[in-house]
Amino acid sequence: AQKVTQAQTEISVVEKEDVTLDCVYETRDTTYYLFWYKQPPSGELVFLIRRNSFDEQNEISGRYSWNFQKSTSSFNFTITASQVVDSAVYFCALSESGGGSNYKLTFGKGTLLTVNP
Amino acid sequence: EAQVTQNPRYLITVTGKKLTVTCSQNMNHEYMSWYRQDPGLGLRQIYYSMNVEVTDKGDVPEGYKVSRKEKRNFPLILESPSPNQTSLYFCASSLVGGVNEQFFGPGTRLTVL
Numbered sequence: 170a171q172k173v174t175q176a177q178t179e180i181s182v183v184e185k186e187d188v189t190l191d192c193v194y195e196t197r198d199t200t201y202y203l204f205w206y207k208q209p210p211s212g213e214l215v216f217l218i219r220r221n222s223f224d225e226q227n228e229i230s231g232r233y234s235w236n237f238q239k240s241t242s243s244f245n246f247t248i249t250a251s252q253v254v255d256s257a258v259y260f261c262a263l264s265e266s267g268g269g270s271n272y273k274l275t276f277g278k279g280t281l282l283t284v285n286p
Numbered sequence: 287e288a289q290v291t292q293n294p295r296y297l298i299t300v301t302g303k304k305l306t307v308t309c310s311q312n313m314n315h316e317y318m319s320w321y322r323q324d325p326g327l328g329l330r331q332i333y334y335s336m337n338v339e340v341t342d343k344g345d346v347p348e349g350y351k352v353s354r355k356e357k358r359n360f361p362l363i364l365e366s367p368s369p370n371q372t373s374l375y376f377c378a379s380s381l382v383g384g385v386n387e388q389f390f391g392p393g394t395r396l397t398v399l
Contacts, residue, residue, distance in 0.1 A: 191311050204387055206390075214376060214378075214393075216387045216388075219387045249333035260329070266385060272317060272334065272336070274331070274388055275345055276329040279311070
């Protein structure tokens with residue numbers, strides 16, 4: 170069965186600090202997809218990134234970057250020069266493409282990031 | 287604007303009073319799903335639909351029903367709500383299940399007294 174672990178329940182940083190959110194996943198499928206979502210205090214779930222299991226290239230989007238390592242089953246998310254507006258709960262999620270998976274997103278429990286001014 | 291909408295956004299009801307939470311998407315997505323979010327338990331899938339007239343149970347389907355008569359709509363029905371169904375509910379859709387990112391509605395906060 171698929172599983173996503175976000176060991177960091179809460180992280181607090183001061184504005185302009187860099188912060189890395191950890192995500193470790195478990196799956197038996199060779200084809201799967203990893204995602205990060207952001208849930209700000211307003212409550213909606215905002216899609217940030219999708220990565221398939223065959224693409225281990227790291228990705229950078231502005232202040233956000235993602236490090237995907239199949240060898241350690243990790244998909245970590247780094248925010249560079251954090252800002253107060255980055256304060257939110259961040260979820261890592263896994264989707265398997267094989268039959269019987271319901272094509273559901275299995276979410277980690279989330280990491281609450283607080284960026285203080 | 288491409289979006290997933292849910293109604294109502296907030297609902298307080300009493301035990302046993304049937305209710306429906308509507309979900310609609312305007313992106314012509316095949317896959318739709320319902321999740322509930324509870325403190326300490328994260329997000330869990332209730333039901334999903336691969337396409338019109340194709341629905342199946344997720345991880346926590348007890349006490350819920352769904353239907354998919356049209357591609358854009360995927361209502362969640364609570365025939366006899368109970369207090370343990372108090373939760374934050376999200377509807378989501380994606381172009382194809384399992385491959386593409388799921389886009390979420392704004393959420394419905396349900397309280398069952």
